[in-house]
Amino acid sequence: MHQLTDLPRNTNATISEVVAHGDLDPIAVRLAELGFVPGEPVRVVAKGPVGGDPVLVQIGYTRFALRRSEAARVMVCAETA
C-alpha cells in the first residue's frame, strides 16, 4: 500500500483509504465527494511539468487534477498485473 503520489503513471490501482488530516479536513471530505472512496479503481494519467505536481488522476469516468499534498491523502494498492 502506498500514497497515490508514488504510483507510477498508467498503473491500475485500488483505493484502500483516504487519510484525513485532523477531524475537520475539508479536502478529505471533498475528495470523498468526488469519488475517492475505498474500493474505487484509480490510475495516474499524467504528472505536472515541475516536480510532478499536480497529478492527474482518472477515477471512474472523470479526470481530476490534484496537488501532491491532496493526492498524498489517498492510499492505494497497485494491481499486480
Next chain:
Amino acid sequence: MSAPATSFSAVVAAAPLSIALVGNPNCGKTALFNRLTGSRQKVANYAGVTVERKEGRFLAPSGRLVRVLDLPGAYSLNATSADEAITRDVCLGLHAVEARPDLMVCVADATNLRLHLRFVLELIRIGRPMVLALNMSDAAARRGILIDRDKLSRALGIPIVSTVAVQRNGVRDLIAQLDRAPPPPPTGQHDANLHAEVRRLLADCVTMPRHTAVIDDTLDRVVLHPVWGLAILALLMFVMFQAVFTGARPFMDGISNGMQLFGTWLGATLPDGPLRSLVQDGIVAGAGTVITFLPQILLLFLFILVLEESGYLPRAAFLLDRLMVGAGLTGRSFIPLLSSFACAIPGIMATRTIQDRRDRLATILVAPLMTCSARLPVYTLLIAAFIADRKVWGLFSLQGLVLFALYAAGIVSALAVSFAIKLWRHRRGHEVEEHALLLELPSYRIPHVFDVAIGLWERSWIFLRRVGTVILSLTVVLWFLSSFPAAPAGFTGPAIDYSLAGRIGHAMQYVFAPIGFNWQICVALIPGLAAREVAVSSLATVYALSANTEQAATQLQPLIAAQWPLATALSLLAWYVFAPQCLSTLAVIRRETNSVKTMAIAAGYLFALAYLASLVTYQIAHALA
C-alpha cells in the same frame, strides 16, 4: 390530447411552475437552460462557467408559464466555494432572495454517472419534487453506454428523461415531463452510504464498455506532456497574439478607408459650422476610429471561444498550476485570468470558483493587469504609428511581437504583484494553510461552428452597442468641452486651447509632463475612465479639432506618428499596461469582495505602478533618443 390531460392543463395553466436546473459542474445545465428559454447565456467546456443564478422563462405547450433558474454547478451541497454556496442555498430554501423552486431538474452527464449520481442521491434526500435529466445522451450512446432508464427511475423514485441540450429537439421529453403534474417527492429507503448506492445503481442499470474516451487519452498524452505540453501552450499563446495583430489588418484598413470616405463625403455635404464640426470631428473621427478595431477584437474572441469550447483551458491550468502557486496564485486562477483578456469584469466574477479566500483575493487584485480587449485599440493605434512594419527573422511581424510583449508585460507584472502579496502575507505571519486544487478536466469537444459564430455575433453586437452608446456620447460631450467656450476674436493659436477641455488638459500637464504626456493625452485620459477605447476616440476628436487642415480630420494615426516623440508613445503604452482606466472594473471589485478598502487598494496600486512604469519608460527613452 385525452380528456383528463386537457382538464389538468386547464387547471395548471394559471399557476406558473418554477424549476431550478441543478447538477455537477460542466454537465450542460446552461446549454439546457438556453435551449429551454431561448436565452444565450455563456456556455463553455470547463467546470465553473456559470457562477451566478440566471433566470429565464418559457411557455409550455399547455400554456403554462415555466420559470427556469439556472444554478452554478456543484459537486455537493457541502459547498466549498462562493458559486457552490448559491446552489446549496437555493436547493435548501436558505437563499436570501430566491424562493425554493417547485421542482428541481437535476441534470447529470450521461457519460459521467459515477460522479454525477452521487450528487443526484444527495439532492433526492432533500425530499422535494425532482426530475432527472440525463444530458449528453447522444455522446453516451456513441460511447456505447447503455442506461436502463426505467429501472434507474424506479430505483431512484423520480422520473427520468434523456436530453441533448445541443440539439434542436433535444429537450422535447423534458418539456413534456414538465408539462405533466409535478411528480411526488421521492420517498423510500435510502442507503446511508451514497457511494455504495451509486455502485449498486450502476451495476444494476448501466452498461459501460470503457471508462474513458479513447481520444481524451491520446490527446492528453501529448497536451499534458511535461515538455511538449508546455511547448504547445507557449506556441498557442504566441500564434494567438501574432494572428490578432496581423490577421485583422486588411479588414481594419478596409473599415478605416470606408470611414475616411464617409468623413470626406460628410465634409463636402454639410454646411460649414458647428454641426459639421460635431459630425466630422466628434462623431466620425471619434467613434468612427474605434469601430475600425472590431475585426481585431473578433479575432481575439475567436481564439478565446474555440479554446473555451474545446476543453483545453483546464489543461492549461493543470500545466501552469505549479508556476502559479509559486507566484502566490493557483491553477484555478488561470481561467479567470484568461477571461480577463476579454474583459476583467467576467474574469473577476469567475474567481468565485476559487475555493480559497486568499487565492481568490489575489486573483481579483491582479486580474486588471491582464490586457483586456478594450486596450487593444490603444495598443494597436500606438504600435501601428510608432513601430516599423517589418519582419523579424523573416517570419514574425515586429508589430505582432511588440503586442505580444505588452501582453507578456501584463502577465509578468500580475505574477510579480501576486508574489509580492504572498511575501507580504508571509511576513505578517499569516498561517500558511493548504490550498486546494481538485480541478476536473473535461472530455475534449470539437467546438460547434454555430455556437462560435453566435458568440462572435454577440461580441460584435456588444462592441457596436458600446460604440453607439458610451463611446459616442462621451465623444460628443468631449467635442462640446473642446469647442466651448469658443475662442474670442484675436485669440492666437488653435481655438481648442481656449476651451474648457483645453484648459483642463493644460492644467493636468503639471502632473503628467514628467511621464511625457502632452495636454491632448491628458484630456483623453479622463473620458477614458468610462471605457478604455474612449481614449482613442477622444484623442481623435481633440486632434481633429486642433488641426487646421480639413483632411487631417479622420486620420489620427499618421498625425500622432508625426507629432509625438517615440518616448511619449512608449510611455503611454506602459501607462495602459497598468492603469486602472476602467470604473466598471473597480465597481465589480467592490461588489465581489464587498470591500471599499480592497477596491481602493487595487486602484491605488495600479495607478502607482502605471505612473512609475511610464516615468521610467519615458525618462529612459528620452535619454536615449
